[in-house]
Amino acid sequence: MTSTSHTPRRPSAAAGRVDQAQMRAANMALILRHLRAHGGRSRARLAAETGLSKATMSSLISDLAERGLVREGQLHRAGTVGRPGLTVELDGRRVCGLGIEINVDYVALAAVDLSGTVIRESSTPVDVPRLPVDAVLDRVATLVNRMLDSIREAGLIVAGLTVSPPGVIDYAAGSVRFAPNLGWRNVPIVAELADRIGPDVPPIHLENDAKLGAVAEYAAWAPEGVSDLLYLSGDVGVGAGIIAEGRLIRGWSGFSGEVGHLPLDPEGRQCGCGRTGCWETIVGLSALLRLAAPEDDEVQDPTRPLEDRLHTLHTRADAGDERTLAALRQITDDLARGLSVLVDVLNPEVIVLGGYFAFFGDYLLEPLGAALAERRMDEGSGARLVVSRLGISSTARGGAIVALEDVFDNPTLIDTH
Amino acid sequence: MTSTSHTPRRPSAAAGRVDQAQMRAANMALILRHLRAHGGRSRARLAAETGLSKATMSSLISDLAERGLVREGQLHRAGTVGRPGLTVELDGRRVCGLGIEINVDYVALAAVDLSGTVIRESSTPVDVPRLPVDAVLDRVATLVNRMLDSIREAGLIVAGLTVSPPGVIDYAAGSVRFAPNLGWRNVPIVAELADRIGPDVPPIHLENDAKLGAVAEYAAWAPEGVSDLLYLSGDVGVGAGIIAEGRLIRGWSGFSGEVGHLPLDPEGRQCGCGRTGCWETIVGLSALLRLAAPEDDEVQDPTRPLEDRLHTLHTRADAGDERTLAALRQITDDLARGLSVLVDVLNPEVIVLGGYFAFFGDYLLEPLGAALAERRMDEGSGARLVVSRLGISSTARGGAIVALEDVFDNPTLIDTH
DNA sequence: CAAACTTAGTTAGGACACTGGCCGAACGAA
DNA sequence: TTCGTTCGGCCAGTGTCCTAACTAAGTTTG
Numbered sequence: 015m016t017s018t019s020h021t022p023r024r025p026s027a028a029a030g031r032v033d034q035a036q037m038r039a040a041n042m043a044l045i046l047r048h049l050r051a052h053g054g055r056s057r058a059r060l061a062a063e064t065g066l067s068k069a070t071m072s073s074l075i076s077d078l079a080e081r082g083l084v085r086e087g088q089l090h091r092a093g094t095v096g097r098p099g100l101t102v103e104l105d106g107r108r109v110c111g112l113g114i115e116i117n118v119d120y121v122a123l124a125a126v127d128l129s130g131t132v133i134r135e136s137s138t139p140v141d142v143p144r145l146p147v148d149a150v151l152d153r154v155a156t157l158v159n160r161m162l163d164s165i166r167e168a169g170l171i172v173a174g175l176t177v178s179p180p181g182v183i184d185y186a187a188g189s190v191r192f193a194p195n196l197g198w199r200n201v202p203i204v205a206e207l208a209d210r211i212g213p214d215v216p217p218i219h220l221e222n223d224a225k226l227g228a229v230a231e232y233a234a235w236a237p238e239g240v241s242d243l244l245y246l247s248g249d250v251g252v253g254a255g256i257i258a259e260g261r262l263i264r265g266w267s268g269f270s271g272e273v274g275h276l277p278l279d280p281e282g283r284q285c286g287c288g289r290t291g292c293w294e295t296i297v298g299l300s301a302l303l304r305l306a307a308p309e310d311d312e313v314q315d316p317t318r319p320l321e322d323r324l325h326t327l328h329t330r331a332d333a334g335d336e337r338t339l340a341a342l343r344q345i346t347d348d349l350a351r352g353l354s355v356l357v358d359v360l361n362p363e364v365i366v367l368g369g370y371f372a373f374f375g376d377y378l379l380e381p382l383g384a385a386l387a388e389r390r391m392d393e394g395s396g397a398r399l400v401v402s403r404l405g406i407s408s409t410a411r412g413g414a415i416v417a418l419e420d421v422f423d424n425p426t427l428i429d430t431h
Numbered sequence: 432m433t434s435t436s437h438t439p440r441r442p443s444a445a446a447g448r449v450d451q452a453q454m455r456a457a458n459m460a461l462i463l464r465h466l467r468a469h470g471g472r473s474r475a476r477l478a479a480e481t482g483l484s485k486a487t488m489s490s491l492i493s494d495l496a497e498r499g500l501v502r503e504g505q506l507h508r509a510g511t512v513g514r515p516g517l518t519v520e521l522d523g524r525r526v527c528g529l530g531i532e533i534n535v536d537y538v539a540l541a542a543v544d545l546s547g548t549v550i551r552e553s554s555t556p557v558d559v560p561r562l563p564v565d566a567v568l569d570r571v572a573t574l575v576n577r578m579l580d581s582i583r584e585a586g587l588i589v590a591g592l593t594v595s596p597p598g599v600i601d602y603a604a605g606s607v608r609f610a611p612n613l614g615w616r617n618v619p620i621v622a623e624l625a626d627r628i629g630p631d632v633p634p635i636h637l638e639n640d641a642k643l644g645a646v647a648e649y650a651a652w653a654p655e656g657v658s659d660l661l662y663l664s665g666d667v668g669v670g671a672g673i674i675a676e677g678r679l680i681r682g683w684s685g686f687s688g689e690v691g692h693l694p695l696d697p698e699g700r701q702c703g704c705g706r707t708g709c710w711e712t713i714v715g716l717s718a719l720l721r722l723a724a725p726e727d728d729e730v731q732d733p734t735r736p737l738e739d740r741l742h743t744l745h746t747r748a749d750a751g752d753e754r755t756l757a758a759l760r761q762i763t764d765d766l767a768r769g770l771s772v773l774v775d776v777l778n779p780e781v782i783v784l785g786g787y788f789a790f791f792g793d794y795l796l797e798p799l800g801a802a803l804a805e806r807r808m809d810e811g812s813g814a815r816l817v818v819s820r821l822g823i824s825s826t827a828r829g830g831a832i833v834a835l836e837d838v839f840d841n842p843t844l845i846d847t848h
Numbered sequence: 849c850a851a852a853c854t855t856a857g858t859t860a861g862g863a864c865a866c867t868g869g870c871c872g873a874a875c876g877a878a
Numbered sequence: 879t880t881c882g883t884t885c886g887g888c889c890a891g892t893g894t895c896c897t898a899a900c901t902a903a904g905t906t907t908g
Binding site for chain 2: 855
């Protein structure tokens, strides 16, 4: 259990073998997922809905209860007649996952328990680019250890950690290949953190922010039956997370959804990546600020907190400031062009806008939706466009969920009390 | 077994339940896939490689052999000492799948057996747009019935059919929603064909051509460990098929990979779809012909067979004709722009060019590869660019493979001899 | 040339997971 | 109070995979 796992899962022959233990684990997993998707219900109803027999259901539920993953709730009157059942529901008091977002000027942590409740959350200002890598890792490890202690004191097991650095990840090596905004290059973050976290290191996963955003949003949409979702994170950089048929699509080497550098700007501005015409040069945060205000305007002052600056812009838009509104219109147009590409390629059912796009959702959503609808080739090809409700914490939250996913895949990973 | 299944598989709670029969079926499926991916080998080696015990392997193999899915081959000397093992390999003499491509001017059929061998192939000229829908369906059914009879006479079971119309599909209804080049609208093709094929109708699947091309190509690449592949079909229309982590990505309603209408033409030509600037207006077959020759040139003569016209163009290019070469260069540039979008979004390991792109592979491949490599953000983000070797039959072949996939998913669908 | 060794495949016994039927418990309705 | 319904537990039965021992068929060694 102290092994660090950071490689993306690949289909492999050995993994496919099924024996009785795995059969039982798979059925236990089925019950957990069913409870997560549809909420608490009686054993009898679970049996009917999953197709398992009542006897098996009783056995599996008592097994899950011994592991502290489910608990019995109140009596529940299903119909009008007959003996009422005892509600079985996910028990959040035993297991949680922990997500760690390392960003340019802060480190955010979020712990989510098995029932999906955020039980711990923290955000700590850290000037990452100015500090040596070692110092940052020490700082992160301290924050993580503190939270681990607090969680464990409360009697919970941490099923896993997910670290999310803002940059290009080498999954196989468990390292950050390149994080321009941090000034990091080839940092073996998984091994370094594992060394600094002790003595019991939960498995450490590594994933990028847009993918984790997609996971966090998908957790909210899955109960409604959505299985194809696209998450678009709007920050200085722009990235997408893709969920297809309920699974996170990572691509061959984890670079799926790198949409910030799609060549979509006909005027071909210079991008930080060295190429020209990248999408994020026209819809990224810098583009909004540049379009909405002159260089010496307060919203372009990097010493002011970003949230305040966005708030200022939003207030101006609300007051009818023409330049701000024009900037938002421009962003909308350019966003629509890129989104229409993503819709054509991926055909998602739901598109979730995150980051600063979410902040300006009231201005972007409607015209964007109209622009997309206009391009619709056919009923069914259009997507529902919504705004993230998770805010800044979506990355850390998604990380926690990814870590928990291991338990939902195989509940027997958690030992009996 | 006579039910027609055409809906895309969706994750569902009931499907997840595992019992002992499914455990055995899953292990049998594992063996079949392992044999398909790695070729014939002894029971002992299969046991070691899959993780199953030798005893279980013996039992499963004899079960599979009774169903006619595997057979014993020659003695195979693994090491130097010890008893030599008997090779177990896929047996193609019992089961096959049948793919049916309905195109504008022909209907192509391909039957592929369990071992991946194409055992029947046919292509029949049919002037689909000129004929009433009923007449076309009658004609298709006749062709299918004839091939079914021939296959069944040879003692094979047809595990399933896959029909591929060139148009927008309604999976849920099993119908062709709109096929502009055929003049079809709302044709319930699955039900109509099921009625006309008798008396034993295998399950009928429905899938579009680019997706089937991807499936057919993936079948060739999977043994090399590729699990993320993009297939790009180049015809008058342009479409993509996406394989991610070994699975065909259909999108929410089956419209994934509709890349022909990506807004990538800065000059914004009018497209048949009603919008402007669609990718296929600059890289589709019509664009090549328009760029390479004047309107009254023989290559633009629709009465000549397409293959001849392409051949003419290729000969001209070989002879150094400047206009043809310039056209190919232009196509290359525009193709690269779109492909780079797809690479950024999907991060495939392999990109397979099909259709007319494959025909001009010797001119397109190298400059395209260079253009993509130039845009590479990082090692690992680049994709291998190759040309399809399957040619025109890839759609029908992919259809046959899709039908066979049911057997690879659950070998117990095939009864004992 | 025969005994020892090595590897392949089969057989027997055991552990274990799901099923199905039966039973008591708990409740509403008559 | 009695009947019918539903919930959940219990137990025997079936079937799967696993381990271990065994037979089979070669090679190597003395």
